[in-house]
Amino acid sequence: MKTQAENLSAQQSLDIITTMIEQAKGTVQKNSFFFLLWGWVVVLANLSVYGLSRFTDYPHPYIVWLITIPAAIASMVYGMRMRTTQARAATHLERISMYTWIGFGLTCFTIVLFGYKIDWQINPVITIMCATPTFVSGVILRFKPLIIGAAALWLLGIASFLVSFELQHLLAALAVTLGYLIPGYMLRSHKR
Numbered sequence: 001m002k003t004q005a006e007n008l009s010a011q012q013s014l015d016i017i018t019t020m021i022e023q024a025k026g027t028v029q030k031n032s033f034f035f036l037l038w039g040w041v042v043v044l045a046n047l048s049v050y051g052l053s054r055f056t057d058y059p060h061p062y063i064v065w066l067i068t069i070p071a072a073i074a075s076m077v078y079g080m081r082m083r084t085t086q087a088r089a090a091t092h093l094e095r096i097s098m099y100t101w102i103g104f105g106l107t108c109f110t111i112v113l114f115g116y117k118i119d120w121q122i123n124p125v126i127t128i129m130c131a132t133p134t135f136v137s138g139v140i141l142r143f144k145p146l147i148i149g150a151a152a153l154w155l156l157g158i159a160s161f162l163v164s165f166e167l168q169h170l171l172a173a174l175a176v177t178l179g180y181l182i183p184g185y186m187l188r189s190h191k192r
Contacts, residue, residue: 031137033078034101035184041071042176046123050169062120093140097133104133123168127175128157134179145186149179 045064052061108126115122131154138146156175160168 030082031097032184032188034075035180035187037071037074037078039176039180039184041067043173043181046169046173046176050166050173053166053169097137097140100133100136104129121165121168123172124157124160126157127160127172128154130176130179131157134183138183141187143183143187143190145183149183152178 045067048064049061052058052064107129111122111125111129118125131150134146134153135150138144138148138150153175156171156178160171160175163171
C-alpha cells in the first residue's frame with residue numbers, strides 16, 4: 001500500500017512546503033510584539049542608566065534593569081497565549097526560532113548572573129549576542145530589515161568595547177533601536 005507522500009505530485013509537494021513556510025512567517029511576524037516589547041525595555045533601561053550615571057550622583061543606576069522582570073513575565077504570558085490560540089502544531093522553522101531565542105535568553109541570564117567576573121562590562125557582549133537570534137529570525141522570515149538590524153547590533157556591539165562604560169549604554173540603545181524597534185515596527189506593518 002502506497003503512502004500518501006508517495007502519491008503527491010511535485011507541484012503538490014512544493015505547495016505544501018510553501019504553505020508551511022508561509023505559516024512560519026505568519027507566526028514569526030506575530031512575534032513583532034517581542035521585538036517591540038524588548039526593544040523599548042532595553043532602550044529605556046540603557047538610556048535611564050546613562051542619564052542616571054551622567055547627570056546624577058545616584059549610586060545604583062543599574063536598578064532600572066529591574067524593568068526586565070515584568071517584561072519577562074509579559075513575554076511568557078503572551079507566548080503561552082499564542083501557543084494556546086494556535087490550533088496547529090508548530091513548524092520546524094517556528095521551533096528553530098523559538099529555541100534560538102530561548103537559548104539567547106538563558107545565555108543573557110547567565111552573563112548577568114556572572115557579570116561581576118568581567119567587571120560588569122556586559123553591554124557589549126549582550127549587544128553582540130542579540131545579533132544571532134535577530135539574524136536567524138530575519139533569515140527565517142526572509143525579512144531584510146531584521147538581517148540589517150542584526151548587522152547593526154553586531155557592529156555597535158563591537159564599537160561598545162572601544163568606548164567608556166557610560167557610552168556603552170548609548171551605543172546599546174542605538175543598536176537595539178536599529179536591530180529591534182525599527183524592524184519590529186516594519187514587521188508589524190508588513191503583517192497587516
